[in-house]
Amino acid sequence: MLGKVQTKPDLYEIWKGRVQTQASKGMVRAGLVSHTHYDHVMDLPTLLQAHYFNKMEVVYGNSYLSQMMVNFLKEGVRIESLKVNEWVNVTPQHTFPAY
Numbered sequence: 001m002l003g004k005v006q007t008k009p010d011l012y013e014i015w016k017g018r019v020q021t022q023a024s025k026g027m028v029r030a031g032l033v034s035h036t037h038y039d040h041v042m043d044l045p046t047l048l049q050a051h052y053f054n055k056m057e058v059v060y061g062n063s064y065l066s067q068m069m070v071n072f073l074k075e076g077v078r079i080e081s082l083k084v085n086e087w088v089n090v091t092p093q094h095t096f097p098a099y
Helices: 009-022 044-049 063-068 070-075
Strands: 030-032 058-061 078-081 087-091 094-097
Touching: 044 070, 058 063, 063 070, 063 078
Parallel strands: 030 058, 058 078
Antiparallel strands: 087 094
C-alpha cells in the first residue's frame, strides 16, 4: 500500500461539520496534538491556512510538531512544544498536564 499521505478534502469537510455542531469557530483558542504521527497531523496545515478557528492562538504538541509545522508558522498561530510533567494553562479554567 503505497501512495501520498495527504488531507482528504471530503473528510476534512465532514470533520468541520461535526465541529460546528459542538463549538463556534471563535470559541477555540488552543489546540492539542497528542502525538505527531504524520497521519494525525496532516490536516493541521489545512486548518491553519484556512484560519478556520479565527481566534486560535496556539497549538501544543511534542518537540516534533514544531519541526513538522515550520512552513506554517506564518499563519499566525504559535506552535509550542510541551515537556514531560509540564502543566499548560490554556485559560484560568483549563489546565492540563503534558505527559
